[in-house]
Amino acid sequence: MNTATSHELFTRALDLMPGGVNSPVRAFKSVGGEPFFAASAEGAYLVDVDGNRYVDYIGSWGPMIAGHAHPKVLDAVASTMRKGLSFGVPNALEVTMAETVRKLVPSMQMMRMVNSGTEATLSAIRLARGATGRTRIVKFEGCYHGHGDSFLVKAGSGALTFGLPNSPGVPKALADLTLTLPYNDFEAATTLFAEMGDQIAGVIVEPIVGNANCILPREGYLQHLRDLCTQSGAILIFDEVMTGFRVALGGAQARYGVTPDLSTFGKIIGGGMPVGAYGGRADLMQQIAPAGPVYQAGTLSGNPVAMAAGLATLGIIQGPGFYERLESATHVLCDGLEAAAHDAGVPVTTTRSCAMFGLFFTDRQVETFADAVACDTAAFNRFFHAMLRRGVYFAPSAFEAGFLSSAHGEEELAFTLQAAREAFKEVAAG
Ligand SMILES: Cc1ncc(COP(=O)(O)O)c(C=O)c1O
Numbered sequence: 001m002n003t004a005t006s007h008e009l010f011t012r013a014l015d016l017m018p019g020g021v022n023s024p025v026r027a028f029k030s031v032g033g034e035p036f037f038a039a040s041a042e043g044a045y046l047v048d049v050d051g052n053r054y055v056d057y058i059g060s061w062g063p064m065i066a067g068h069a070h071p072k073v074l075d076a077v078a079s080t081m082r083k084g085l086s087f088g089v090p091n092a093l094e095v096t097m098a099e100t101v102r103k104l105v106p107s108m109q110m111m112r113m114v115n116s117g118t119e120a121t122l123s124a125i126r127l128a129r130g131a132t133g134r135t136r137i138v139k140f141e142g143c144y145h146g147h148g149d150s151f152l153v154k155a156g157s158g159a160l161t162f163g164l165p166n167s168p169g170v171p172k173a174l175a176d177l178t179l180t181l182p183y184n185d186f187e188a189a190t191t192l193f194a195e196m197g198d199q200i201a202g203v204i205v206e207p208i209v210g211n212a213n214c215i216l217p218r219e220g221y222l223q224h225l226r227d228l229c230t231q232s233g234a235i236l237i238f239d240e241v242m243t244g245f246r247v248a249l250g251g252a253q254a255r256y257g258v259t260p261d262l263s264t265f266g267k268i269i270g271g272g273m274p275v276g277a278y279g280g281r282a283d284l285m286q287q288i289a290p291a292g293p294v295y296q297a298g299t300l301s302g303n304p305v306a307m308a309a310g311l312a313t314l315g316i317i318q319g320p321g322f323y324e325r326l327e328s329a330t331h332v333l334c335d336g337l338e339a340a341a342h343d344a345g346v347p348v349t350t351t352r353s354c355a356m357f358g359l360f361f362t363d364r365q366v367e368t369f370a371d372a373v374a375c376d377t378a379a380f381n382r383f384f385h386a387m388l389r390r391g392v393y394f395a396p397s398a399f400e401a402g403f404l405s406s407a408h409g410e411e412e413l414a415f416t417l418q419a420a421r422e423a424f425k426e427v428a429a430g
């Protein structure tokens with residue numbers, strides 16, 4: 001495999017950007033080797049600057065649920081941008097976006113568009129604090145909510161991958177206000193609320209944890225958090241930046257039938273452009289400036305080109321059978337990966353929820369963060385490179401979920417599973 005141009009770019013980048021990248025996980029530091037540099041992407045495929053083609057199971061970390069460079073999204077972006085890139089005054093697409101989101105996710109009675117998932121979560125937690133007058137927040141070990149200071153405590157994603165779950169630079173006084181719980185542990189949550197429930201402003205949770213690989217909620221767990229928050233007056237925030245519009249049209253809250261007070265979105269809602277959103281109960285959102293006293297703002301928020309890309313994507317995913325097809329493709333992939341691993345004698349288990357999946361190198365079922373970190377990351381790293389060499393790109397970390405798009409058809413799945421049969425044999429050989 002020729003990677004000369006990527007190598008040359010990475011060498012230059014290392015001198016210019018920390019780790020040679022603009023976001024840590026993509027540096028390949030935990031799996032070893034060097035990242036490839038993308039030249040283009042279409043459908044289920046990424047093409048690098050040396051002309052290598054990969055079936056892509058990241059989809060830009062989630063936004064590309066309709067596949068890369070979908071013609072409807074490109075057309076919407078092209079026609080919108082000709083009218084101007086940014087206005088700094090309200091535009092009609094923002095209103096259409098909010099109406100569309102509220103139709104698909106009814107708990108989003110009112111909302112605010114922002115520019116990233118990070119902005120959405122840190123705005124939501126500020127609102128929870130402002131509305132309750134309390135300061136403590138609760139998050140879960142291995143969950144990642146972007147890089148806001150309050151969230152870099154036992155954080156997942158790159159923070160977990162690189163062993164930096166509690167980042168230097170976050171004042172201790174602030175970090176002390178973040179309480180952490182083990183995800184899926186009913187008893188621990190009950191105990192914490194019994195001790196400190198009246199001090200907790202909000203609970204923020206990835207309803208399906210996608211930043212410590214992919215861990216599904218135990219039956220009744222999200223409802224348990226709902227009940228604890230209702231009883232104590234804490235605000236329940238579902239961080240649906242990853243799960244929103246991915247595990248169901250109405251997100252994880254629709255899939256599990258649990259209604260949060262606030263939700264955060266990102267990724268798919270922007271169709272590949274930098275977008276996030278937060279919203280929920282109207283009485284809470286009315287406390288955001290200028291309607292209320294809790295301040296939050298953004299020069300480019302509601303950007304028309306970003307709204308156009310997001311709206312086009314939200315249009316595509318409402319097509320008939322869209323999620324049914326995604327769900328069955330994910331089953332084909334995960335069942336096939338488990339079978340291929342089993343045939344090679346490599347212990348592997350998968351988790352899946354519609355268009356999102358986890359691949360764990362263990363023979364045990366994974367239901368907790370402790371289960372996830374106990375898996376064989378060295379075996380994952382070997383598998384990752386064996387797949388990459390065969391033209392399949394999984395996340396370059398054992399602690400990230402995988403994503404399918406509607407462009408992953410029979411051909412791509414068959415190609416992936418053939419590569420996996422060979423790759424697992426390579427892993428077994430050591
Ligand atoms: C669940 C979750 N919340 C928040 C974020 C932060 O989003 P962003 O990277 O757009 O700031 C991410 C991803 O990075 C995420 O997966």
Ligand SMILES: N[C@H](C=O)CCC(=O)O
Nearest residue numbers: 023024025061157158211
């Ligand atoms: N897990 C993160 C987002 O979901 C990975 C993306 C990033 O941090 O670059």
